[in-house]
Amino acid sequence: MDRIENLMVGFGNAAWGMPLLVLLVGGGLFFSFYIKLLPYRYIGxxxxxxxxxxDKKEDAGDISHYEALSTALAATVGMGNISGVAIAITMGGPGALFWMWISALVGVSTKFFTCTLAIMYRGKDSKGELQGGPMYFITEGLGKKWKPLAVVFCIAGMFGPLPVFNANQLTAAFNDSLFIPMGIEQSTTTNLIxxxxxxxxxxxxxFGGIKRIGKVASKLVPFMVVVYSAAVLYIIFSxxxxxxxxxxxxxxDAFSGEAVSGGVIGAIIIAGVRRAAFSNEAGLGTAPMAxxxxxxxxxxxxxxIAMMGPIIDTIIVCTMTALAIIITNSWQDASESGINITLNAFxxxxxxxxKYVLMLCILIFSLTSMFSLSYYGSKCFSFLFGxxxxxxxxxxxICSIIxxxxxxxxAIIGFIDGMYAIMAVPTMLSAILLAPKVKAAANDYFKRMKAGGVL
Incomplete structure (x- = not known):
């Protein structure tokens, strides 16, 4: 088991090297300046x-704008915001949060480009149903000769969004805060049950598909964000x-690294960007599928709509979590990791x-994340096999949850991070190649809007 764990950790660390950092952050900066920060001006x-x-009922598609954002946020506003932030601070110190902010700000433009492309170049699956996502804007936008790039994305996309991280951290949280205090000792059997x-x-x-996922997410996501935000804000302002x-x-610490990383600034930046990508998924290619x-x-x-995701997810929710962890000094307990650091902060x-308030939030965060993540993997599987x-x-x-x-x-973090890194390469490369199409569409849209032609 130790060999497998070391292999997975090594895989994740190798995948998240400087080349990927340059692709994600550099790509986001390119998108921002290429379109002259245009999307940022239209948040209203x-x-x-x-x-x-x-909204128009006759438009093509399966779910509303609100349900699409809720589905995407259900996958991003989850354990990445609760446990992922704690892991980022453990790996890179409090300064990692600064680099999470930077990654999220450039991720706004990345989300705008990739999710515009998801609608612009929708394709049809083997059942003839309209679908969107990186695999489709690669094949429909760049052409069939680029299909190997779409295949690489889909292979990694079947494994990156697996719910193993959410299941692991939810199990750990319930063990430490509920089962063990009740006298139920942690064991492989209890975890399995x-x-x-x-x-x-x-x-x-x-098994109800995207329509059921969208409806459930649109009801639970606002509730979980309000409850979690209220609890964290109480901790911060008290x-x-x-x-x-x-x-x-x-x-x-963002520029010194003295808290954890011994002054290795590069390690802090990678820790921040790596966890921000896991949190808001900008550039990874999952959100465009929703x-x-x-x-x-x-x-x-x-x-x-999509560009609001990193703002809500990382700039707002992750910041609140990080402040609660830093204010309470729970991150300095070397004996704890992941979700237990955040539990201690609460x-x-x-x-x-x-801890009981957080348990409720964790349960809802994890379940809604697992609902949405299943959709991403199934779309990748459908593209490859039908x-x-x-x-x-x-x-x-479902078996991967167990x-x-x-x-x-x-081992889970290394495996998932490695697969997300592989997904990011075809997503970012194809989005950069198709950037002129997005810029032309944006210029046309805002020109029509100013002339009163957008209804």
Whole structure:
């Protein structure tokens, strides 16, 4: 087992080297300046779209703009925001949060480009149903000769979005905060039983397809964000005198690395970007699959909706989590890792009830993430083997929940991170090649909007 764990950790670390960092951050900067920061100026218009002001029932697609964003956020606003932030601070110190912010800001443009392309170049699966995502904008936008790039994306896309991380951390949280205090000792058997229960819950939703996932996510995501935000903000503002010191530490450590990484700034940057990518998925190619199902004939509209994801996910939710962890000093406990660091922060910040509030949030975060992530993997499987066989993947997906509940956290992180890194390469390369198409569509859309022609 140790050999497999070391192999997975090595795989993840090797994949997240400087070349990928340059591709993700450099690509995001390219998108931002290539379009002259145009999407950033229309956040108000994006909110109008999200409110349904421009929805048309006759438009092609399966779900509304709001449901598409909720589905994408259900996959991103999850364990990456709770456990992933703790892991980032453990790996790179408080300064890692600064580089998460930078990654998210450039990720706004990346999401705009990739999700605009997801609508612009939708294709049909083997059942003749309209689909969107990197594999389709590669083959439809760049041409069939680029299909090997789409195949690489889909192979990695069947494994990167597996729910093993969510299942592992949810199991750990319930063990430490509920089962062990009740006298139920942690063991492979108890973890397996818990994993089976999770698998059954997720199966009830994912076999209903994207429409059921979208409806469930659109109801649960707003609720979980409000409850979690209220709890974290209470912890932060009940210690408001420490807020300035927290930000000072974040900024100073971002360029010194003294807190954890011994002054190795490159390690801090990689830790921040790596966890930000896991959190908001900008450039990885998963979100375009959800946004590609939106009911719209205006690609730019979906790009505007999608660009709000990194803002909500990383700039807002991850920052709140990080401040709670830093304010309570729970990150300095070397004996804890992952979700337990955040649990300790809640227990310190909200004595008596904190860990139970977080348990409720973790349960909803994890379940909605697992609902949405299944859709991504099944679309990749359908592209490779045919949509009529996608339930074969769903069975594999359900089984991976059980495996994740008993697996090693470090092995899971290495495996998932490595697969996401592979997914990012075809996503970013194809988006850069197709960037002129997005720029032309954006210029046309905003020109029509100013002339009153966008309805």
């Amino acid at each position: 218009h994006a909110i109008d779209i999200l409110r349904g002001k421009f 818990f994993g089976l229960g999770l698998a059954a819950l997720v199966a009830l939703v994912i 210690n408001f005198t420490l807020i300035d010191d927290c930000f000072a530490l974040i900024f100073s 946004h590609g199902a939106a009911k719209t004939d205006e690609p730019v509209r979906e790009g505007l 227990d310190i910040g909200l004595p008596g009830i904190g 949509a009529e066989y996608k339930n074969i993947f769903n069975v594999f997906y 495996a994740g509940s008993v697996a090693s956290l470090s």
